[in-house]
Amino acid sequence: MPTVAGPRAHAVSVLTIAFLVAFVAAVVALIAADVFYTHPAAMLEVLGSREVRFAIFLSLVTSAASLVLVIGFSIPVGYALSRYRFPGSAVLDAVVDLPIVLPPVVIGVSLLVFFRTWLGQFIESVPGLQFVYTPQGIVLCQFMVSASYGIRGAKSAFDGVDRRLEHLALTLGCTHGRAFRMVALPMARNGLAAAAVMAWARAVGVFGPLMIFAGTVRMKTEVMPTTIFLELSIGRIEPALAVAMLMLVIAMVALTLIHWLGSRNRWWGP
């Protein structure tokens, strides 16, 4: 981008960049403290333990399952919120954001209470649909917390697709479904992928609702955030930090992916 003539540094640029550097320095200081506290050999030993490996495995499996559910819901819901206005649509739009603004622990409590109602009891009575204190419950918690991020991201992605292009597709012989598949979906793909990564990263980090709804049982419902809590609760800082470092790496990879996908403007693939 060309720069404006005159001094490169002025009051606004210096002040805003100073705030930026201060914030980044605070984040880097926290990460550096974690890195210097842990010894690489000890960290590898912790990550090799059976319990921690189970927690990592369960985190990856449950977050992958919740990601599939989030994608399955976010695309149609995000598209509906982006394209259709009907009585009550503004209220539905606001309700979709509720899990983002609610304290996560409230979601756990609400889930627990729901599964004590007759509907919840009925669902639990169906073979294979047991949620309370089970790995399926972890998936449900992750889904309830992360779906809003996926839906919001999908809505933004579809908002970025010019609706007139879908209308044009209709004049060119498409049904509404085919116009969605041939125009809206491929044009929103980068935004949808970024939304999916964001939702997955959020799902991996869910902790509060799990404590209440899925429990913190070793080798049964233990995921990475639970491990950190369990290790800290018995004063073992090193194992907790080792898992925290792993989550930090996952978060960094996810954020890099989100920024990369979000910055891609090239629609036309090879």
Next chain:
Amino acid sequence: MIRLQDLSLRAGDFRVRDVSLHVASGQYVALLGPNGSGKTLLINCLCGLIRAEAGTIHIDSRDVTHAEPRLRRIGYVPQDYGLFPHLSVARNVTFALRARGAKHARAMAQVGPIIETLHLGRLLGRSTVTLSGGERQKVVLARALAGWPKLLLLDEPVSALDAPTRDEVLVELRRVQREFAVTTIHVCHSIGEAKAVADRAAVMIDGRLVQTGPLAELIEHPAGPAVARLLRAGA
């Protein structure tokens, strides 16, 4: 043959009222009118993108007033090209055939004559975002023709082009229209542009079709001062 009978429609507070128009098969008609006269609204209604409130639309004796856009057999060229930015030129051109289930390779074979007529061969592998204005216009025209439409609707197709390219594209439009013998309605502001391409013209002012006829007749006997002003301004 296209026949509009007492067609009325509305967008917000603006209304297009009682439009009746007959366009013979293979004819090229210019739809003239100042900004805000309802030309684009009428075109969108013909495409099926806006519901008609009253009246009928017949294409080749078939009543399509309430038909879905995809069933009307219309080729539509919007003001801003409307090329799909995520698709190559070739995939844009074959879109109408692929939308109806054809495979890309088969669709390419079917649009061969259109690609040849519009000299698009060297552009097929390109991204549409790298094309010049004139090239985009040709691609969007090819895309509209690829579905073998009964009616071609051109909404100010040269308004975004510079003067030399505009003249070149107008000549090309007329040549292609004759070659494919497709009934065409071309929305424009100026009588000069209309004279370059059309056999007849229809003039819209304030949501009403106020005069139709051969261009020479319109120029010699405008139906009122508003039409006379419009024709003088664009001469």
